[in-house]
Amino acid sequence: MNLKLRIFLILLVIIGIYLVIKTISQKKLSMRYGMYWTIIFIIMLLLIMFPSIIENISKFCGFEEAPNMLFLISIFILFYIIFRLYITVSRVQEINKRLVQEISILKKENGKK
Amino acid sequence: MKILVIIPAYNESENLVDTINDIKKYQNNKEYSLDYIIINDGSIDNTKEVCLKNKFNVINLVHNLGIGGAVQTGYIYALKNGYDIAIQFDGDHQHNASYIEDLVMPIINKNVDMTIGSRFIKDLSLFKSTKLRQFGIKILSFVLKLTTHEKIYDMTSGFRAVNKDIIKIFASDYPNDYPEPETLVTIIKRGYKVKEIPVKMNERKHGKSSITPLKSIYYMAKVTYAMIVRSYIERIK
Numbered sequence: 493m494n495l496k497l498r499i500f501l502i503l504l505v506i507i508g509i510y511l512v513i514k515t516i517s518q519k520k521l522s523m524r525y526g527m528y529w530t531i532i533f534i535i536m537l538l539l540i541m542f543p544s545i546i547e548n549i550s551k552f553c554g555f556e557e558a559p560n561m562l563f564l565i566s567i568f569i570l571f572y573i574i575f576r577l578y579i580t581v582s583r584v585q586e587i588n589k590r591l592v593q594e595i596s597i598l599k600k601e602n603g604k605k
Numbered sequence: 606m607k608i609l610v611i612i613p614a615y616n617e618s619e620n621l622v623d624t625i626n627d628i629k630k631y632q633n634n635k636e637y638s639l640d641y642i643i644i645n646d647g648s649i650d651n652t653k654e655v656c657l658k659n660k661f662n663v664i665n666l667v668h669n670l671g672i673g674g675a676v677q678t679g680y681i682y683a684l685k686n687g688y689d690i691a692i693q694f695d696g697d698h699q700h701n702a703s704y705i706e707d708l709v710m711p712i713i714n715k716n717v718d719m720t721i722g723s724r725f726i727k728d729l730s731l732f733k734s735t736k737l738r739q740f741g742i743k744i745l746s747f748v749l750k751l752t753t754h755e756k757i758y759d760m761t762s763g764f765r766a767v768n769k770d771i772i773k774i775f776a777s778d779y780p781n782d783y784p785e786p787e788t789l790v791t792i793i794k795r796g797y798k799v800k801e802i803p804v805k806m807n808e809r810k811h812g813k814s815s816i817t818p819l820k821s822i823y824y825m826a827k828v829t830y831a832m833i834v835r836s837y838i839e840r841i842k
Contacts, residue, residue, distance in 0.1 A: 589670055589781070593678045596666045597685070 611679030614696030722764030727803035794839035
């Protein structure tokens, strides 16, 4: 890999980690999810610094080109993350609905007195 | 016997007074006492003010939840206040309160657990909705037959009465959108008895139905999917 490209990619990853920590500090992202993203970025950092890891694994698994494996794995991981996101959203929706129902009933009961 | 009529209302200020007056005509009965509760689902018209002015018994949801969440609020209220039977009744005055007794008596006599006001089993109703919609309902009826081996003709009727057991089930678990066909699968799969009662329904006087032609394809897909998945979930339980 070209040195310039490598430095550029490393910079991108560092910006990524910085953004994650910034959003945690702004309380927009929970520590738990922040950690997941940071781990993903650190794995990316390792792969950029030691590209031979990917080449060896992809050769071992029988891929013709290393990027093919990389894309495949990335897509799987993205699918998984999005699916988890849908699960979380469904749970939050359910909790939200319960809260609206409970508060509305309580408001009605208090109104009677 | 304490009976609660649950009336979900979203922007129904024009129809609501007629609906409540209709129900009040049938509140005096020797067999049971009939209360009602309006669930105002975050209406953006003056539904809230109409209820306040007429001193209607109402729960104003602090945020719009959609039909499923609104109706479920009624079931939670019924459970909390110890009602024996709950009746779903549309706020747009499509349903006739004169049939409440017909719906309730089979449950009081413990013959069935749930009754459905049906447009299709006797020719009482002049208004039966459009041909296309009737065809859609036939398909849903067929899906129910496949999944539960029971025949219900008016799959989408929102005029239904249930006993205490089913109030409990609905209070803890109720679909968010297009709940009617899916809940039928749940109830029948759990071994409860459901019966259709012939009723007459009115055409809406004011406002529009919630299902537009564009949404109907999505509606059919979602409801069919929900019925099949629900039947599978109930079977493996």
